[in-house]
Amino acid sequence: MPSQSLPEFTTHLDDSSVHYTEAGTGDVVLLIHGSLCDYRYWRWQIPTLSPSYRVVAPSLRGFWPEAFQREDARFSIEQHAEDMLAFARHIGQEQPVHILGHSRGAHVALEMACAGPELVRSLTLADPGFRIGGEPSSPSVHTRVAALLDRGEIEQGLSEFVDTVNGPGTWRQMVGWFKTMVKDNAYTLLSQIREVDLSIDLARARQLRHPILLVGGANSPARYGSRLDALEKALDCVSRVTIPHASHGMNLANPKAFNQALVDFFGTMTSP
Template identity: 70%
Template sequence: MPPSHTPVQYTTRIHDYPLHYTEAGSGEILLLIHGSLCDYRYWRWQIPALSQHYRVVAPSLRGFWPAALRSADDSFSIAQHIRDMSAFARRLGEGRPVHVLGHSRGAQIALELACGAPQEVRSLILADPGFRIAGEAPGAPLHTTVAKLLERGEVEPALAEFVDAVNGAGTWRQMVSWFKTMVTDNAYTLLSQIREINLDVDLDRARRLQCPVLLVGGAHSPARYGSRLDRLEQAVGQARRITIPAASHGMNLANPKAFNQGVLNFLAGLRADEARPPAGIP
């Protein structure tokens, strides 16, 4: 799927919801879970590269484009997305666990999926987790400010406020047109996200993870993402960590070559570990 090409869209019903997704490649399954304001189009630079080695599947979460919410909706929640992705992973894997990569808000979904259904997750990749860790000070009321702008119909100022807050000041002005189109399509999902402002993750659950874990950060991401990666790295003994140079929160777009190679190196390492004979066996 060349980045300029519109990906093929598929639809399957998950919990009576028409889940839209795209996929490419063959072999072991790599499930990509997007974050706030995004959908499967977010992975336009990952699918062509990663699908040369894996069957890459990228869904649009419930409530996002192409069936994006236009108002607040109780069916939109982290918990529902976890249930959806768990069922989707089971369907994809057909009894075998899948690799899962989650970015930002999607990293919380990926982590909770791995913690709650470990039999479904072969490995876990968390890129700039957007969740608060239990005990972390509450963040600024960003969603409240953004919601007020959206309710007044000031969509672009709302998106600029949000995108700059998670990536760094001035990011919105520099965004390419396709990205602005995508986040505009998903703008009103932020009205439902307001209920998640201080939803946190318990590190005790993460400590019990048994699958291989890769933590990915952007070299220029806001400090809160790095501090969360620090705490996750300390809590999860088997975690590996990489930093994507010349990139902020949207690291897979800013430096896709380094991001894709980091993911492929991690997954290739897992294959090498599996192929290596146990200690003591020649």
């Protein structure tokens, strides 16, 4: 499914515009992308899910097609969650929606669920990128990558970031459309520097009463698995799946298994 075949829509909410693509009818499935991505990231999920659901994939504030080119205080987990709650109210007409967040997008999705539980029908967290409160800080790649971007060494900077979050050699193996998307969003990393020590409060997350699906890649870096372990232990109404033959970008590496996990999960719930 070429990215140019994804129809783009725009809606205006408060002080920003939300660019998104959508397909299908039925219960809304809202897809929240992670770092360096945008709505094009979900190109292999939309055709599979849209025959049964209204699948809506937005680009978060500051990402392509209006990507920030410098550090911007409007770029934050809290702001993105606030934006997406307003967007969910708009597209769902105040009815609850299924929310899926990947990597940094899982942090946005979790914040949405905690701040606006009445708008959440189910919550899927795929390889969450957030640190859990009490978990030791780990060295951040953001500062080094930001320095490379400032020097115009975009390819090297993006290679270091992608390989850090996915595993060594990932950038070299990425297909052309993915590299184009990442380059379009390269300078959003300058705003993410302020997020490197953010963590989630498990006590707050324990208040959630929605059906929750935790998804991990079989070959993802160990830190993602440890966070899924902690969430699985702490939260109620949780199920968990591991996507075989896939690392952090599991929805692209093994879309068949990833999509089936979603179909099975959503299928356990009847329409309100």
